[in-house]
Amino acid sequence: MLRVSKITDHGIVILSNLASEPDGSTQSAREIAAEARLPLPVVSKTLKRLARAGILESHRGAKGGYALARSPAEITLADAITALEGPIGLMECSVHLGQCSHESTCTIRGPWQRVNDEIRASLERITISELLPTPGGDGELIPLRVASGDRRR
C-alpha cells in the first residue's frame, strides 16, 4: 500500500516534538519517549538512526541527549525518510542499478523514474517546521498509528 515504515512515523513525531522545544535544547531519549508516548527502546532506535544520518546531534554522558542538528525548516520529510528507511525508491532499480539483468531492454524504468522523482519532490517540499502546532497552542504530537491492532485492508 505504498506505506512508510512504522519507524518513520515514529521519527516524524519525534522530530516534530523536538522542533517545538526551544532552539538547541537537548532532551534525553527517556524524556523524548515520554513525550511521544512510545516505548523507550523504539524511540531509542529511531533516535540513533536520525543521529547517524546527521539530522540529530547526540551528546553522551550525564546531561546528554539529542537535539536537532539544524533548523526545523531545513529538515524535510525526504530527509527523515531517507535517514530512517534508506534511499527513496519505489522499485529496486530506482536505487540500485545493475540488479536487473534486463535493464537495457526495460521500457518501464523510465516512467517509473518519473513517478519516483515526483514523489521525492513532494517529500522534499515539506519540512518539519510545517508539522508544528500553532505557536502557543498546546497540541501535543502523538504517533499517527496505534501500536497494536494494525489490521490492514
Next chain:
Amino acid sequence: MLRVSKITDHGIVILSNLASEPDGSTQSAREIAAEARLPLPVVSKTLKRLARAGILESHRGAKGGYALARSPAEITLADAITALEGPIGLMECSVHLGQCSHESTCTIRGPWQRVNDEIRASLERITISELLPTPGGDGELIPLRVASGDRRR
C-alpha cells in the same frame, strides 16, 4: 524505503506484456508467466488479484485465460497498486480513520495528507499504455527486480 511490494512490480510487468498483445486477446497464466520469466505460482497469484479488482477479465476452462478488462490507456499505475496492495496511503491514518486515539490534536495529518494526495496524483497520471515498448520494437518486459540477492542499503 517507500517501496512498492514485489507483487506490484510483477503485476506492472504482466499488465505491460498483456497490453502489448492484440486487443482483447486472452493468454493463460502459463503463457504469461513464460513471457515475464517469472514462476507460475507468483504470476498466478498476481493475476488473481488483478482479476478480482476488475482490471483483468478471467475465463475459466479450456482455452481460458486472462485479458485486459479495458484499454491500457485507462489503467493507471494507481489502479494497479491499489488492486495489488490495497489503498494508497503513506500512513495508517491516511487510509483508516479512527485508528489513532489522538487524531483530534494531531498536527501532522494535514501535511501528510497533502503529500499523499500528490503521490496518488502522480500514480494516476501514468497509464499502462505509457509503459509499452515502441510499436514494432521487440523489447520484452522483464521484472525490474531480481528474484534473489535482494540486499538493501
Next chain:
DNA sequence: TATTTACAGTACCGTACGGGTCCGATATCC
C-alpha cells in the same frame, strides 16, 4: 457425458523487518 484444460480459494512455509534486550563506551558531577 467423460475428459481435459485452466482459473479460484485455502492452507502452508521460509525469510526479513519491527520491536526489544544487553553490554560497552563516554561524558558529567562529586
Next chain:
DNA sequence: GGATATCGGACCCGTACGGTACTGTAAATA
C-alpha cells in the same frame, strides 16, 4: 578519580509478507 547517567552497537525474538502447493470448480471439446 570514582560513580552515575546516557548514548552506541550487537544480538535475539515474534510477526507478517512473499512465495508455494494442493484441492475445488467451471468451461470447452469430442
